[in-house]
Amino acid sequence: MAVEQSKRSGIRIYRAADAPDLTETDFGARNDFGEHTELREVVKTLGAAAKTASRLLVRQTPEEGGFSLVYLFFKPNFPLFRHRHESDCLYVVLSGEVLMGSQTLRAGDSFFVPAFAPYSYTAGSEGVEVLEIRHNVDGFTVTFASNPPSRLEEAKAAIEENAAAWEQITVGPLLRANAAGSSIG
Secondary structure, three states: OOOOOOOOOOOOOOOHHHOOEHHHOOOOOEEEOOOOHHHHHHHHHHHHHHOOEEEEEEEOOHHHOOEEEEEEEEOOOOEEEEEEOOOOEEEEEEEEEEEEOOEEEEOOOEEEEOOOOOEEEEEEEEEEEEEEEEEOOOOOEEEEOOOOHHHHHHHHHHHHHHHHHHHHOOOOHHHHHHOOOOOOO
């Protein structure tokens, strides 16, 4: 019986220290506010205050396997507006907590969001680090969905209550731990 040789033979290592900031790539983080223009200014202010950390850890071509792995760190009490993406995504909580509706997800918990399903969450009191796993995706867009007016007020309050503390946090636990001997942090 012949063993089929894979086109993707060999192990490949991806170093966090070598991962570019997601905003410096063409992979993701495109915003589409559509008819929800009332969110534009608050999202801009929220992003400037929190300086969320995002890294493109893995981006494979289809020939390499087609997987992408994005690291996100949302600082304590950061509210993510209700939005959707055009592709399926599997999320893994690495540290901290995600408050999603009546559910609290902790380190080691995962959740799956199918393409075009709107969702939102808030980072817990210690913040949250998540990995986003996608397959055969060249990039993604954050398409904002309808949010209740209370979410807008929650975001404004989060900025006011957390901006000073957010300024003191420069990197999440995973990248801080990986910083020894690297250029991270």
